[in-house]
Amino acid sequence: xxxxxxxxxxxxxxxxxxxxxxPSLAGAAVEAGPKLYFKGxxxxxxxxxxxxxxxxxxxxxxxxKCIEACHTLHNVPEIDSNQNIKWLWIEPFRNLFYDQSxxxxxxxxxxxxxxxxxxCENPPCVRVCPTKATFKRPDGIVLxxxxxxxxxxxxxxxxxxxxxxxxxxxxxxxxxxxxxEYPTRTKGVVEKCEFCAHRLDKGQMPACVEASEGALLFxxxxxxxxxxxxxxxxxxxxxxxxxxxxxxxxxYLI
Amino acid sequence: xxxxxxxxxxxxxxxxxxxxxxxxxxAGAYMMQLEQGLGxxxxxxxxxxxxxxxxxxxxxxxxxxxxxxxxxxxxxxxKAFGRMLILGEFLAIAAVSMCLMFIIAxxxxxxxxxxxxxxxxxxxxxxxxxxxxxxxxFLNLLIGWVTLQSERKQVAPPKWIMPFIYLSxxxxxxIHTVTAFLYAGLPGRDFWLTAVMAPSFLxxxxxxxxxxxxxxxxxxxVFAKWDPGKESIQALAKIVVYAMSVHLFIVACKVFTAFxxxxxxxxxxxxxxxLGLDGHTTLATFSWVAIAAGVIAVIILLNPRNRQAENVLAxxxxxxxxSTWIDKGLGLISAGFIPNPMKQVVLYTPTQPELxxxxxxxxxxxxxxxxxxKVAVGVKKEIEA
Numbered sequence: 001x002x003x004x005x006x007x008x009x010x011x012x013x014x015x016x017x018x019x020x021x022x023p024s025l026a027g028a029a030v031e032a033g034p035k036l037y038f039k040g041x042x043x044x045x046x047x048x049x050x051x052x053x054x055x056x057x058x059x060x061x062x063x064x065k066c067i068e069a070c071h072t073l074h075n076v077p078e079i080d081s082n083q084n085i086k087w088l089w090i091e092p093f094r095n096l097f098y099d100q101s102x103x104x105x106x107x108x109x110x111x112x113x114x115x116x117x118x119x120c121e122n123p124p125c126v127r128v129c130p131t132k133a134t135f136k137r138p139d140g141i142v143l144x145x146x147x148x149x150x151x152x153x154x155x156x157x158x159x160x161x162x163x164x165x166x167x168x169x170x171x172x173x174x175x176x177x178x179x180x181e182y183p184t185r186t187k188g189v190v191e192k193c194e195f196c197a198h199r200l201d202k203g204q205m206p207a208c209v210e211a212s213e214g215a216l217l218f219x220x221x222x223x224x225x226x227x228x229x230x231x232x233x234x235x236x237x238x239x240x241x242x243x244x245x246x247x248x249x250x251x252y253l254i
Numbered sequence: 255x256x257x258x259x260x261x262x263x264x265x266x267x268x269x270x271x272x273x274x275x276x277x278x279x280x281a282g283a284y285m286m287q288l289e290q291g292l293g294x295x296x297x298x299x300x301x302x303x304x305x306x307x308x309x310x311x312x313x314x315x316x317x318x319x320x321x322x323x324x325x326x327x328x329x330x331x332x333k334a335f336g337r338m339l340i341l342g343e344f345l346a347i348a349a350v351s352m353c354l355m356f357i358i359a360x361x362x363x364x365x366x367x368x369x370x371x372x373x374x375x376x377x378x379x380x381x382x383x384x385x386x387x388x389x390x391x392f393l394n395l396l397i398g399w400v401t402l403q404s405e406r407k408q409v410a411p412p413k414w415i416m417p418f419i420y421l422s423x424x425x426x427x428x429i430h431t432v433t434a435f436l437y438a439g440l441p442g443r444d445f446w447l448t449a450v451m452a453p454s455f456l457x458x459x460x461x462x463x464x465x466x467x468x469x470x471x472x473x474x475x476v477f478a479k480w481d482p483g484k485e486s487i488q489a490l491a492k493i494v495v496y497a498m499s500v501h502l503f504i505v506a507c508k509v510f511t512a513f514x515x516x517x518x519x520x521x522x523x524x525x526x527x528x529l530g531l532d533g534h535t536t537l538a539t540f541s542w543v544a545i546a547a548g549v550i551a552v553i554i555l556l557n558p559r560n561r562q563a564e565n566v567l568a569x570x571x572x573x574x575x576x577s578t579w580i581d582k583g584l585g586l587i588s589a590g591f592i593p594n595p596m597k598q599v600v601l602y603t604p605t606q607p608e609l610x611x612x613x614x615x616x617x618x619x620x621x622x623x624x625x626x627x628k629v630a631v632g633v634k635k636e637i638e639a
Contacts, residue, residue, distance in 0.1 A: 082298035082600055095596035099519070124441050130380035131369040150369050151292070151362020154380055156302040160442020162595040166302060166362065168293035187291035188362025244441040 042203030046220035048121070048140035049195055050249040051206075052231045053114055057215035063090055063114055069211035070193070075184045077174030085165040087193040088208055091115040096240055096252075113252065114216075116208075117142065117163040117193040118240060121247025125155035125164065134190070140221075140249060141195045151188040160244055164192045221249065255399075255406065258632030259625045265477065269624060273617045280614015283607040284359065292362055294607045300594040301602035303360070303587050305612055310356035312462070312582040313619075314433045315455060317349035317390065319463020321426035322493050323486075328419055334485035337634075340405075341474070341482060342467055343398040344626035349463075350391040350429075352619035359611055379435045386429045393422045398626075406633045430455045437590065445523035445590045448511075454504040455582075460497035462578035464490045465571040470627070472568055478631045491567055495555035498574055502548050505581075522597065527589040532599045537588055540580050548577035 070076070070088045077085055094101045094109040101109050119142050125134050126142060133149040136142050156164045170187045178184065182198065185191055195218075196206035204210075209218045219226030228251070231237075235253040242248070287294050297304045320342040326332035327339055358364050375381050397418055404411045434452035437443070468490050471482040512524040525531055530538040551573035560566045593599050604612070 082300065083293055084299060086299070091596060095598065098597045128378050128380070128440070130375050130378040130384070131366075131373045132375050133369070133373075148366070148369055148373065149363065150366045152357075152360070152380060153302040153362070154378070154436075156299075157437075157443065157591075158440050160440075160595050162300065165299055166297075167291065168295075168297070169291045186363075187293075190362075241442065246441060 044200045044203055044205075046139045047222035048220065048249065049119065049200070050140075050219065050221040050228045050251065051116075051195070051209070052217040052228045052237065052251045052253055054215050054217065054231070054235075054253045055111070055113055056253070057213070058113060060112065062213055062215050063112065065211045065213075066114060066208040066216065069207040072177070073179055073196075073207045074182050074194075075171070075175055075179055076191075077171040079169075079174050083166075083168040085167065085171065085191065087165075087191070088114060088116045097238060099241065099243075100238060114208075115161075115163070116250060117195075118161055118246070118248030118250045119193075119195055121249065122245060124158040124160065124246060128154045128158040130154065137197065139200075141197045141200075142192075143194055143197060144189075144191055146183070146185050146189050146191065149189040151190065153190060155190055160241055160246065161248075164190050166190050255403065255629050255633060258629045261632075262628060266624075266628065270621065273621045273624070276617040277614045277621070280610050280612075280617065283610040284614070286607055287359075287611065288364070292360075294605060296603045296605045296608060298600060298602065300598075300600035301588065301591040303591070304602050305583075305604040305608055306356045306360040308583045308587045309612055309615070310353045310360075311433060311455075311586060312579055313349045313352045313356070314387070314430050315459025315578070315582065316463045316466055317346045317353065318426045318430040318456070318459045319467070320346040320394065321423055322460055322464055322490075322497075323467075324419065324423055324426070326489070329423075332489070334483060334489060338467075338471060338482040338486040338490075340398060340402055340630045340634075341470060341627065343394050343401075344630055345463070345467055345470065345623060346394045346426075347391060347398065347626060348619045348623035350387055350394070351622055352615055353387055354391070355615045355618060356612075359615060379432060379439065383429075383432050383436060386425065386432050390422070390425050390429050393418055393425055397422060398630075402630060402633055405637065408637060427456065430459050437586075442595055443590055444519040445527075446586075448508065450504055450507065454501065454508070457497055457501040457504055458578045458581060461494050461501055461574055464494045464497070465574040465578075468494065468571050469568060469575075470623075472564060474627060474631055478627070478635075480631045480635055487564075487567075488561060491555060491561040494571065494574060495552055495561070498548060498552050498555075498577075501578070501581075502545075502552065505545070518597075522593050523589050526592050526599070527585055531593065534599060534601060537585065540584050544577045544580035544585070547573040547580075551577065 067088050067090070071078075074087060076087050079085060090112045091114075092109065093111045093113055094105075096113055096115055119140060121140070123134075123136060123142050126136050129135075130152060131148050131150055133145045134142065134155050135145070151166070153166055156166060167185050167187050167189050171185050175184065196204070196208075199206060205218055206216075209216045217227040217231050219228040221228060223229065231253055232251060237251045237253050239248040239251055283294075295304065323335045323339050323342040327335040358367065361367065370381060370384055397415060400415050401411045431452040434455040437446035438448065438451035440446060468487055471487055471490075475481050509524060509528070512520045515521070522531060526534070526537065528538055528541050529535070551570040554560045554566060554570045554573075560570070588602055592601065
């Protein structure tokens with residue numbers, strides 16, 4: 001008994017020694033790991049990215065082009081049920097702004113608008129996520145780590161805008177064409193619009209903005225000369241559910 | 255002490271095999287869910303939590319209710335509960351185990367479960383729920399086992415267990431409070447956004463848990479031929495009727511706030527729950543059954559003579575379980591998600607595989623409960639013999 005205890009202590013000592021000789025191993029692993037924010041030369045940077053939706057320019061055709069651009073680029077499957085995936089979709093005014101509409105707003109109420117994640121300043125989805133699988137980048141974009149998400153769907157309960165989707169099935173089953181530029185997801189994880197963070201990092205504008213024929217404006221909210229700020233100065237605008245204090249960064253120009 | 259679980263009559267083994275059969279069928283359904291994803295459930299983009307999470311919420315209450323025996327026994331030296339307390343603690347173990355299984359069944363990527371520990375996020379209530387649930391499971395296993403063991407040896411429980419027993423009191427309250435906070439702090443979910451969420455959870459829990467415990471106590475009396483004692487059953491019956499009255503009162507307070515204020519954000523959820531929206535009245539029917547069952551049970555149980563008649567007491571306890579189960583197991587989650595953030599009604603109905611998995615987890619809970627009760631009653635009988 002005594003000798004085995006002594007043996008154990010000796011072994012533990014050697015183990016500790018081994019660890020202390022090569023502490024650089026742990027450090028090296030971190031160094032070699034991928035950098036979260038690649039500061040390339042072309043990378044577009046901002047303090048807070050924001051989008052302005054010019055609702056006067058939103059035609060069915062334009063909206064469908066935006067959705068098409070987004071959903072093909074991100075390998076978003078078409079699923080014909082309420083277990084579907086939506087990053088960018090069409091929703092009538094009265095659904096998006098039911099708290100800011102009234103029965104006599106007849107024309108406006110049925111007008112179709114585009115809906116997407118609001119990339120909130122104070123995002124409840126980030127607050128409730130138990131694994132930090134959804135997080136906010138320093139430039140204000142709310143991102144998803146598809147590899148860390150455990151699929152608890154707390155973020156979906158937390159989002160007051162219905163902007164998140166869950167992969168009830170393997171999404172690859174529903175994809176006819178694959179865009180190799182962007183990863184496909186597995187079943188059991190949550191996903192949503194990412195303001196095309198991967199494109200901004202390469203110096204490109206979000207896919208929907210490029211396809212929108214000027215209906216979607218995108219820019220840095222802290223830059224007073226940006227497209228978004230100029231539009232917000234000149235036009236009357238709405239955000240969804242401002243009273244909730246989430247600070248949405250998608251503005252609707254009326 | 256576990257050896258007592260492997261000696262039993264035909265009825266005991268028959269019951270265990272019956273439970274195992276249900277578990278087997280449910281395991282098959284779960285394999286299907288693992289393979290295909292949560293798409294085999296009735297959950298959807300708008301109602302993203304359903305039956306699994308509802309059962310978990312109900313059972314947290316059942317688990318928390320063991321405290322209603324611990325407090326009188328250890329803080330007020332109410333000796334009558336000494337005889338039955340172990341049944342309450344073992345019920346808590348079975349209930350918390352079911353809670354954890356329901357959470358795992360609900361995950362889209364269960365193999366990544368450990369991410370909650372690898373990337374701890376203290377701002378997520380789910381992180382705290384994991385801590386309090388596992389902590390409560392550990393506390394009850396430890397306290398139950400140690401006290402039963404010393405009882406068997408007919409010595410006083412060791413002194414070191416007392417701090418754990420006292421700790422288990424606030425801990426029991428915490429498991430249901432934290433679970434209520436999962437819902438209560440979400441913007442845009444007006445049905446859940448209320449400060450009485452945790453108190454109402456506790457009130458219904460202190461009705462449902464002891465009601466189940468009374469039924470289990472009576473079952474033990476019939477099947478295991480061991481009497482948990484009239485006094486403890488009667489004390490539990492009083493707890494049930496007062497807790498249920500408080501629960502119904504809080505429900506009335508919530509309904510008043512919604513309907514008198516007439517603010518649509520809140521009102522629509524209550525309309526869906528009690529009147530039906532867009533012609534969807536199935537849940538409303540259930541809700542009224544819950545209210546009726548609860549009120550009838552309270553009226554019956556307020557009369558001491560009814561409480562003393564064991565068959566009337568058992569009937570009322572079933573009514574209370576029905577009422578509280580509909581409240582949490584059906585109403586709470588559905589009415590929280592319906593109508594959705596766009597104020598549209600998207601319905602949720604659990605599917606067959608979902609129900610089989612649910613049933614199997616309940617069966618696993620009863621399997622754990624049966625084995626633990628077999629041990630506990632075996633020890634009690636051994637001492638008394």
